[in-house]
Amino acid sequence: xxxxxxxxxxxxxxxxxxxxxxxxxxxxxxxxxxxxxxxxxxxxxxxxxxxxxxxxxxxxxxxxxxxxxxxxxxxxxxxxxxxxxxxxxxxxxxxxxxxxxxxxxxxxxxxxxxxxxxxxxxxxxxxxxxxxxxxxxxxxxxxxxxxxxxxxxxxxxxxxxxxxxxxxxxxxxxxxxxxxxxxxxxxxxxxxxxxxxxxxxxxxxxxxxxxxxxxxxxxxxxxxxxxxxxxxxxxxxxxxxxxxxxxxxxxxxxxxxxxxxxxxxxxxxxxxxxxxxxxxxxxxxxxxxxxxxxxxxxxxxxxxxxxxxxxxxxxxxxxxxxxxxxxxxxxxxxxxxxxxxxxxxxxxxxxxxxxxxxxxxxxxxxxxxxxxxxxxxxxxxxxxxxxxxxxxxxxxxxxxxxxxxxxxxxxxxxxxxxxxxxxxxxxxxxxxxxxxxxxxxxxxxxxxxxxxxxxx
Amino acid sequence: xxxxxxxxxxxxxxxxxxxxxxxxxxxxxxxxxxxxxxxxxxxxxxxxxxxxxxxxxxxxxxxxxxxxxxxxxxxxxxxxxxxxxxxxxxxxxxxxxxxxxxxxxxxxxxxxxxxxxxxxxxxxxxxxxxxxxxxxxxxxxxxxxxxxxxxxxxxxxxxxxxxxxxxxxxxxxxxxxxxxxxxxxxxxxxxxxxxxxxxxxxxxxxxxxxxxxxxxxxxxxxxxxxxxxxxxxxxxxxxxxxxxxxxxxxx
Numbered sequence: 262x263x264x265x266x267x268x269x270x271x272x273x274x275x276x277x278x279x280x281x282x283x284x285x286x287x288x289x290x291x292x293x294x295x296x297x298x299x300x301x302x303x304x305x306x307x308x309x310x311x312x313x314x315x316x317x318x319x320x321x322x323x324x325x326x327x328x329x330x331x332x333x334x335x336x337x338x339x340x341x342x343x344x345x346x347x348x349x350x351x352x353x354x355x356x357x358x359x360x361x362x363x364x365x366x367x368x369x370x371x372x373x374x375x376x377x378x379x380x381x382x383x384x385x386x387x388x389x390x391x392x393x394x395x396x397x398x399x400x401x402x403x404x405x406x407x408x409x410x411x412x413x414x415x416x417x418x419x420x421x422x423x424x425x426x427x428x429x430x431x432x433x434x435x436x437x438x439x440x441x442x443x444x445x446x447x448x449x450x451x452x453x454x455x456x457x458x459x460x461x462x463x464x465x466x467x468x469x470x471x472x473x474x475x476x477x478x479x480x481x482x483x484x485x486x487x488x489x490x491x492x493x494x495x496x497x498x499x500x501x502x503x504x505x506x507x508x509x510x511x512x513x514x515x516x517x518x519x520x521x522x523x524x525x526x527x528x529x530x531x532x533x534x535x536x537x538x539x540x541x542x543x544x545x546x547x548x549x550x551x552x553x554x555x556x557x558x559x560x561x562x563x564x565x566x567x568x569x570x571x572x573x574x575x576x577x578x579x580x581x582x583x584x585x586x587x588x589x590x591x592x593x594x595x596x597x598x599x600x601x602x603x604x605x606x607x608x609x610x611x612x613x614x615x616x617x618x619x620x621x622x623x624x625x626x627x628x629x630x631x632x633x634x635x636x637x638x639x640x641x642x643x644x645x646x647x648x649x650x651x652x653x654x655x656x657x658x659x660x661x662x663x664x665x666x667x668x669x670x671x672x673x674x675x676x677x678x679x680x681x682x683x684x685x686x687x688x689x690x691x692x693x694x695x696x697x698x699x700x701x702x703x704x705x706x707x708x709x710x711x712x713x714x715x716x717x
Numbered sequence: 718x719x720x721x722x723x724x725x726x727x728x729x730x731x732x733x734x735x736x737x738x739x740x741x742x743x744x745x746x747x748x749x750x751x752x753x754x755x756x757x758x759x760x761x762x763x764x765x766x767x768x769x770x771x772x773x774x775x776x777x778x779x780x781x782x783x784x785x786x787x788x789x790x791x792x793x794x795x796x797x798x799x800x801x802x803x804x805x806x807x808x809x810x811x812x813x814x815x816x817x818x819x820x821x822x823x824x825x826x827x828x829x830x831x832x833x834x835x836x837x838x839x840x841x842x843x844x845x846x847x848x849x850x851x852x853x854x855x856x857x858x859x860x861x862x863x864x865x866x867x868x869x870x871x872x873x874x875x876x877x878x879x880x881x882x883x884x885x886x887x888x889x890x891x892x893x894x895x896x897x898x899x900x901x902x903x904x905x906x907x908x909x910x911x912x913x914x915x916x917x918x919x920x921x922x923x924x925x926x927x928x929x930x931x932x933x934x935x936x937x938x939x940x941x942x943x944x945x946x947x948x949x950x951x952x953x954x955x956x957x958x959x960x961x962x963x964x965x966x967x968x
Contacts (some may be wrong), residue, residue, distance in 0.1 A: 316921050342929040350925040356871060357915045358922035360864040362842060369937030370860075374927035379935040404870060418926060545881040559885055565907050566882040580887055603910060617886070 264333060265426050265458050266290040266313055266348075271327035273308060273318070282308050285327070288477050290460060292425070295452065295472060298462045300479030302636040306462040309479070310428055312336075313460065315344045332425075346375050348426040349419035353634070355411035355435055359403045364395070364414055367403060371418050389421040392454065394447070407531055409440035413447065420455070427452075429461035433468055434634045437531050437662045439702035441468045448472070464636040467665060467707055486641040488669040490708075491648050495672050496521040500656045501557075501625045506550035508541040511680040514550070518685075519625070519673075524647060524657045526667040526688075529677035530702035535660045538677065539627045542658075558618030558626040562633065564610040568602040573613050576602050582620035592616045592646075607635075608642050615646065625656040632663040640666055668692060668706040676701050721764040721945060722834070727844040728851040729946045733953040734835050740957055741827060747819035748967065750827040752960035757830050760952065767837045775837075779829035783822040790818035841866060847940040857930035864919050868912075875911060879904045 266289070273283040282305040290296050300306050311317040315336055318325045329336040331344060352358045361367045368386045377385065390396045395417055398406070403414060412432050419427060433441040449472060452459055463469065466476075501519040506512070511534050519525055527535050541548040543557040561567065570576045573594055578585035589595050592612050597605050602613055611631060618626055631643055640663070647657055647670060658675075661667055667674065671688045678701055691697055692709040722730070741753060761767065791810055799811040845862055848854040883903065 311921075314925055316924060320921070320924075342924075342927045342931075345925055345927040350922075352918065352922055352925070354918055357868075357918040360860055360867060360919065360923055362867065366938070370928075371926045373933045373935065373937060374929070376934045379937065379939075382935075382937050404867065422927065540881065543885055545885060559882070561878065561882055563907075563911070565910065566879045567886055568907065569883060569886060569888050569903055603907075621887075 263292045264289050265292050265331070266460070267328075267330040267333075268312075269328045269330070271312070271325070271329055273305070273312065273326075274324050276322045276324060283479075286479075287327075290426075290458060292458055293456060295459045295474045296461070297466065297469070297473040297476045298460065298479060299464060299466065299476055300636075301464065301638045304479045306464075306479060307430060310350070310430055310460075310462055313426075314348045314350050314428055315339065342374070346422035347424055348428060349422050349424035350428040350430065351412065351415045351419050351432050353431045353434055355408045355415065358415055359411075359418075362402055362404075364398050364401050364403060364417075367414065367418055368421050371421050375422060385421055389417050393417045393420065393451065407440075408435050409437075409444060409531070412436065412444060416448070416451075420451070424457060426458040426460060429459065429463075431463055431634070432461070433463070437529075437702045438468060438664055438704040439699075440531065442470075442704060445469055445472055465663075465665075468704075486638065488641060488644055488666065490669045491524075491644075493672045494522040494524075494648075494652045494654075496523075496654065500554055501658075502551075502553040503542065504551045504553070506538075506541055506548055506552060508537055508546055508548040510537075512537045512541055512548070513681045515682045516550075517675060517682065519656050519658065521624075521656055522651050522654050523672050524651050524659070524670050525673045525675055525685075526671040527658055527660045527675045527677065528662070528664075528667065528701060528703055529683075533677045533701075534680040535677055536629055537680070538682070539629055539658070539660065542627060554625055556621070556623040556625070558615070558621065558623035560611060560614045560618065560626065560628045560631065562630045564607075564614040565603055567614050567617065568610075571601055572599050573602050573605070574598045576613055577616045577620050579617060580621035582622060585620055588616045588620050592619075608639050611643065612646060615650065619650070619655065624654070625658070626650070628657065628659045630660050630662070632661045632666050644670060664703060664706045665708070668708060718764065720766050721949060722761070722838040723765060724945060725838075725949050726851065726940060726942045726946045727839050727847040728940075729942060729950060730835060730839065731844070731848075733950050734831055737831060737953060737957050738828060740961065741824070744961060745820055747816055747823055748963050749960050750820065750823035752963050753956065754823060754827040754830060756956040756960060757827065757834055760956065761830075761834050764949070765834070765838050772833060772837065775833055776829065779825060783825040786825055787818045787822040790814070790821055794818075843940060846936070846938060850936060850940050851942065855930070856928075856933060860923065860928065864923070868915065868919075871915075872908065872912065875908055876904060879907055 268286055268288050271283055271286045272281050274281045286309070298306055298309060308317060312325070312329055313331070317323055331339070331348065336344070359367050361370050365386060368389065369382060372382050372385060390399055393413065393416065395413060398410065398414065403411065406414065433444065436444065445468060461473070498521050499518055500521040500523070503518070504516050506515045515538065527538065529535055537546070539559060540546045542552055543559045545559070568576055570579055574585065574589065577588055577594070582588070589598055592615065594609070594612060594616055597609060602610065605613070615626060632640060635643065644666070647659070651657060659670070668688070674686050674688050674691045676683045676686065676691070676697065683701070686697070692705050695705070698705055741750060744750070791814055792808070794814040794817060796813055797811050799813040801809045802812050802815055803810040842863065845859050849856060849859040888900070888903070
């Protein structure tokens with residue numbers, strides 16, 4: 262028996278939706294393979310994964326046609342909990358997959374679920390920590406660890422069950438590029454030690470290198486749009502002048518200037534103070550120093566944090582701007598003008614947030630990680646949104662880990678490390694300076710690497 | 718010995734305290750709760766390492782409530798029979814009235830300090846584990862509470878962030894308290910939306926780790942019972958009997 266997962270003409274839909282989210286899907290995964298499932302968001306990747314570890318169809322009363330065979334047996338013939346320790350899962354969000362305080366307790370929770378005897382627990386905890394090189398974190402409080410560390414702990418929690426298959430649900434989407442790459446290398450080593458099957462879903466493969474042997478694409482005949490490097494729309498006059506800005510706790514003295522229509526990217530390792538800088542700029546946290554241009558707009562990672570009213574039109578006009586209708590038309594929001602701002606898609610929420618900021622007359626917009634967890638289509642939509650606004654004269658400062666995106670978009674790059682702005686650079690200089698990139702946990706984008714290869 | 722109350726089995730402590738409270742509820746004279754209250758303080762002084770400043774801070778509202786009870790019962794008492802023991806301005810206070818008032822306010826103090834004794838000496842995670850191991854609480858509920866407990870700091874961060882975002886939009890600058898309270902509703906809606914998503918994710922993560930909600934056959938962290946628990950329960954009961962029988966030894 263070498264087939265671990267076998268789908269035969271599987272169709273699936275949610276009970277309250279007409280549309281089939283998976284249609285007549287067939288594939289087989291062999292023991293020991295490394296397979297990646299790709300596709301844009303909303304194409305059913307996550308659904309597919311949940312069918313593999315039997316979270317679905319039971320948890321959503323979904324309708325399933327065709328046959329899902331796990332280890333040669335029909336998936337519905339396993340009793341609850343039985344399949345989960347043979348097929349273990351690591352989820353996307355590092356913050357909501359733990360239920361105990363410390364690493365040791367979390368590992369023990371998993372063992373208790375499997376009814377492991379108490380005398381055996383100590384050994385298994387010690388072994389898995391040694392295997393994953395995490396022994397130093399044994400007594401650490403999980404919530405205080407970084408995103409990359411949390412993903413490793415989550416993987417260790419999966420491995421302690423001694424699974425035959427490891428499922429990964431976009432495990433890199435919340436990590437900075439360098440941390441993500443380290444995670445992939447670490448996982449590569451683990452897979453060779455444990456000889457398990459790895460099935461991952463991922464919409465961006467750049468960071469994985471040649472980790473996977475095979476990919477299954479769920480693209481529904483839809484080519485992902487390719488981002489093309491934009492032309493700068495930088496104008497002559499200054500729109501944001503920051504002088505010796507300093508926030509009480511972490512942020513050290515910062516000065517920089519952005520021109521009208523400039524798109525700047527703020528990058529650096531997790532926890533280097535990027536979000537703090539944005540908040541200090543729009544005076545959400547106490548700070549000293551001067552920021553010229555009082556009207557700064559801010560779009561947090563979850564744009565719905567900004568919403569105050571019951572429909573999109575009111576939301577855009579909330580600040581009392583008199584050009585609401587014009588903005589709705591310009592940002593293509595007219596079709597959803599009467600919808601509740603919580604009920605529209607994520608991309609549209611961001612559009613509404615930006616429209617509201619522009620309507621308030623805020624000409625500089627700060628965005629906090631708009632790219633995390635977005636697929637190629639959403640990214641291209643975001644790219645277009647920013648590009649159009651910049652050409653109209655809006656200035657952008659964007660925090661992102663996505664270097665491909667930054668490469669296509671940015672006029673200049675601001676780099677941060679340890680609460681300090683290390684400098685404002687012309688974008689093209691940053692991409693070819695490996696030293697600078699290494700210092701800030703960044704990796705140069707694919708296009709630059711390709712180009713360098715051509716020259717060499 | 719100083720940390721005995723902290724080391725006591727939380728379920729046993731919980732039961733002992735519940736018994737004390739139920740018994741105290743049947744005594745309506747002022748002396749029983751007073752003696753009991755004093756006893757709780759003595760216990761807490763000798764067998765716990767709590768921060769007394771913090772204790773005082775938490776007790777403050779109860780002191781106020783207790784005084785409020787005292788005063789309102791004096792002024793608005795129905796039963797004004799008995800001899801007059803005290804008169805202020807034109808208010809005549811009889812013995813029955815005074816007894817009622819004192820009994821009520823001491824009761825508030827006794828109950829609140831007993832609850833605080835439990836809250837300040839018990840680790841919530843240990844308490845849940847102990848409820849599951851000693852009192853057979855369903856693991857589904859126990860781990861549900863535990864996950865909620867882990868989410869508290871995350872929710873707090875979110876609350877602050879949403880508040881900041883709203884201030885940027887020019888909302889949330891209300892000066893009077895009522896308006897500010899109504900404004901909190903606007904922060905709670907996005908928070909709830911996020912919390913539902915998080916709860917689902919956490920539930921999936923637990924299930925993917927093989928959690929089915931059935932009883933566990935062995936525990937990694939065993940919360941045990943021992944001689945210490947017997948000793949402390951005896952102390953609690955002794956205190957209870959002492960305060961309930963004060964009539965005989967106080968005369």
